[in-house]
Amino acid sequence: MGWFKLNADGASKGNLGVAGxxxxxxxxxxxxxxxxxxxxxxxSNTTTELKAIYEGVKLCIDNNIRKxxxxxxxxxxxKLIPSPSQGPWHxxxxxxxxRNLLSQTQFKISHIFR
Incomplete structure (x- = not known):
C-alpha cells in the first residue's frame, strides 16, 4: 500500500541513433x-535509459508520489545510479x-527482464 511502480525504458536505433x-x-x-x-x-542507449528514469521519477514527484x-x-x-562514482563524463x-530526485523519495530500484 502506498507504493507506486515506475517501469521505464529507453531505446535508440543504433548507438548513437534516433531515440525515445x-x-x-x-x-x-x-x-x-x-x-x-x-x-x-x-x-546513446544508456542516455535513453537514464532519461526514461529521470522523466519518470520527476513525473512521480510532480504528482506527489514519493514511494x-x-x-x-x-x-x-x-549499476550507475547507486554508484558512488560520478559515471562517464557525458x-x-x-x-x-x-540522484537528486531520488533523494526526495523513498525508492527501490531493480532489474526486470525485457
Missing part, C-alpha cells in the same frame, strides 16, 4: 496512474539529477 524514452506508473493494484513518452533525438519502485531492463543504468549531469 517512456514509462508507466502503476499503483499497488497494478492500475495505471500516469504514463509518459518523449522523443530524444540522436543519443517509488523503479523497474528497468538496463543493467548498466541499475552522463554525470543526468546521473546527478536522477
Amino acid at each position: 524514452a517512456g514509462g508507466i506508473i502503476t499503483n499497488h493494484l497494478s492500475q495505471t496512474v500516469l504514463a509518459f513518452q518523449e522523443h530524444l533525438g540522436l543519443t 517509488i519502485w523503479v523497474e528497468i531492463d538496463a543493467k548498466v543504468a541499475l 552522463l554525470q549531469n543526468l546521473l546527478q539529477q536522477i
Whole structure:
C-alpha cells in the first residue's frame, strides 16, 4: 500500500541513433496512474535509459508520489545510479539529477527482464 511502480525504458536505433524514452506508473493494484513518452533525438542507449528514469521519477514527484519502485531492463543504468562514482563524463549531469530526485523519495530500484 502506498507504493507506486515506475517501469521505464529507453531505446535508440543504433548507438548513437534516433531515440525515445517512456514509462508507466502503476499503483499497488497494478492500475495505471500516469504514463509518459518523449522523443530524444540522436543519443546513446544508456542516455535513453537514464532519461526514461529521470522523466519518470520527476513525473512521480510532480504528482506527489514519493514511494517509488523503479523497474528497468538496463543493467548498466541499475549499476550507475547507486554508484558512488560520478559515471562517464557525458552522463554525470543526468546521473546527478536522477540522484537528486531520488533523494526526495523513498525508492527501490531493480532489474526486470525485457
